[in-house]
Amino acid sequence: MAFVLIADDEPSVRDAVFIALARDGHSVLSADDGLSAWRILQENPEIELAVLDIMMPGLEGTAILSRLRMSGRELPVILLTSRDEELDRLGGFSLGADDYIGKPFSVRELCARVRAVLRRSRSASFEVPGEKGIFMDTDAFRAWYNGQELRLTITEFRILLALYEHWGNVLTRDQLLRHAWPQDTWVSDRSIDSHVKRLRRKLEDAGAGKDTVASVYGLGYRLEER
Known part of the structure; x- marks a missing residue:
């Protein structure tokens, strides 16, 4: 295999x-x-x-x-x-x-x-989605923005998926931690910040705005666009 x-x-x-x-x-x-x-x-x-x-x-x-x-x-x-x-x-x-x-x-x-x-x-065999905004394939762990693949790690994918499913709502670091590492919640919640930083950069490289994943001071993060 x-x-x-x-x-x-x-x-x-x-x-x-x-x-x-x-x-x-x-x-x-x-x-x-x-x-x-x-x-x-x-x-x-x-x-x-x-x-x-x-x-x-x-x-x-x-x-x-x-x-x-x-x-x-x-x-x-x-x-x-x-x-x-x-x-x-x-x-x-x-x-x-x-x-x-x-x-x-x-x-x-x-x-x-x-x-x-x-x-x-691995590259999947289906056609790359052409619709605007974020598109996520939960079976293949792949995500696109405006038709451009984001090439996320699994942890980044899980964070984006959690934000996507709760679009417009704030998720705390602890909530994102449980989505990113469902079996091992003992990891420091500050690990989320590093992953969000990388996720933002990949979204920006695909043409998304800098505030697509917005920081909410003292609370966590919110997805502004999908």
């Missing part, structure tokens, strides 16, 4: 994910540290998705993600995290991670997340 990299320095986690992804039909490569993972990504541009542990020797998962985004490579990335890690390490989501899953996790759930991210990242 896809060419996937799993990078984790814990052999039990790495092996379990490798086996589960292979059984799900994927071609899988593995790495036990960050430097090896980065080398594999450089040598195999055909890799379609990377599952990266945040805490790895040599090079952390967030550092790999940063290098990918700085190089312009929009490779889908799922981060693996532990609940006892410092929350500031979760700043990787502001770098453009497509999803994350906390340890311990079910490999079945991880495989489902991988399928969802791949479905969103």
Whole structure:
């Protein structure tokens, strides 16, 4: 189905994910540290998705993600995290991670997340919508503005969808947090600000106004246009 990299320095986690992804039909490569993972990504541009542990020797998962985004490579990335890690390490989501899953996790759930991210990242076969304003496809996790695709991460998509479904109403950071990370509400609500900033930039690049996603001081955010 896809060419996937799993990078984790814990052999039990790495092996379990490798086996589960292979059984799900994927071609899988593995790495036990960050430097090896980065080398594999450089040598195999055909890799379609990377599952990266945040805490790895040599090079952390967030550092790999940063290098990918700085190089312009929009490779889908799922981060693996532990609940006892410092929350500031979760700043990787502001770098453009497509999803994350906390340890311990079910490999079945991880495989489902991988399928969802791949479905969103691959081009669908239907015609691009031509209508004005925002158009959202909740099955493919894709969104357009005035016919131009926004190329959102899953987290950005979930935030925009929540605002879209509550158009004209203010949603607090905590409410958006529950939409963006329905399984893990322990992430700091300030993470929302970084994602909204990226979402605004993508909307503006597609021709939307600067206040399409408006800040409501002391409360949260509101979608002004759809």
